[in-house]
Amino acid sequence: MQGQNQQQAYDRGITIFSPDGRLYQVEYAREAVKRGTASVGVRTADGIVLAADRHARSPLLERDSIEKIHKADDHVGIASAGHVADARQLIDLARRQAQINHLRYGEPIGVESLTKEVTDYIQQYTQTGGARPFGVALLVGGIEDGEPRLFETDPSGTPYEWQAVAIGGDREEIQNFLEDEYAEGMDLEAGVALALRALASVSDDGLDATGVDVATVDVETEQFGSLSEDEIAERVTELELGGESDE
């Protein structure tokens, strides 16, 4: 009885380590990320690709109201997986930090610096009583000094840099797919194809073009841009990812 109570205490207090050195609430937050639909990021020689599964739970839901990929600044996009509401707070933080950098230095913020502003903020919610960690992981992708950079944030507040990465549901399977298929020196179009194929690899009945969101930031223009529904549908058809049950 006594032992069980102690066990529950590590479980509940965000600021309390378990005897084996774990922060259970942070681990539970990672589970919350897994419950979200997947997002994929791919770094190519000439830009960053972000792709997200945003299938709707009802045909009556307006697709555009499902926010998975966000523009943080002209040169940076952010994709999320997990609690959308938590993600929105972090995206707003990122947008503000990006503008503060413009005000302070008259320059666009680096992708690494922006990621670390966000992860430092997330970390504070793993070490403060009364707070709950962010139940969301982010992919922060953009151009820094002419180079594409792709970072992941996780609920512990640790930043990771990737060549290609998946977050959210089916992460492991998609990551395995990326590890098998990723090639250095791919162009942006190949990156879009890889991201779509990665999302399709875990879908039983093919990819629904209206249920994915794709955005890129290319080195040439250093501008974030979303692909239209038609552009995505075109590529899904071309890559034969649609499956039979669609349309």
Next chain:
Amino acid sequence: MSNFPDLPGMKDLDANPYEPELASFDEMQAGGDDDESVVKTGTTTIGITTDEGVVIATDMRASIGGRFVSNKSIQKVEQIHPTAALTLVGSVGGAQSFIRTLRSEADLYEVRRGEPMSMSGLATLAGNFARGGPYFAISPILGGVDEDGSHVYSIDPAGGVMQDDYTVTGSGQQIAYGTLEDRYEDGLSLEESRELAIEAVHAASERDTASGNGVYVAEVTAEGVDIEGYENFEGAR
């Protein structure tokens, strides 16, 4: 993020982007500016860009009310960044505080981001601080070298930041500009620019009562900042 409670030890994300990170201007505010007793540099400071780097030259006199020489060997150019230097022009206390603040901001930026600040970033930051800060009337020159080459900026007390190929600030400005307008041309070497800058400080020292007592010369290249002082102009050449 004003909609979140401030947690203990949390970084203030709503911090004013126009202020130094380590001290707010409110904390730094140090009483009124007593024009009669504040030590001023009077000053002639000159910055010239070349393909090889930047030359900055300053005189060495500090004065009170422009009438009494309170120091004859003041160094009015200081390194604030691995490849940039700033001149002291105006209130000595204000300028010294300005230099300390910029230096620590530039250091913080570099250790956090793993690369030094660009000159345009440093100039923007300096302009922001000059505009809002308690630095009295300062009008320094920022000179430095980065990936894009050599840069010289003049910064005015209202925060105006102006880039130029060569620039002069301080009470001896008009006299020094006479020398520069006569002899400056595109494509001068670092060595030629150094001689020209010294010559211009010399001219200002002869006729401006608030400038004089020798010359400090800073050479800023991609390798770093090299500053030396000379009590007489002959020794500097």
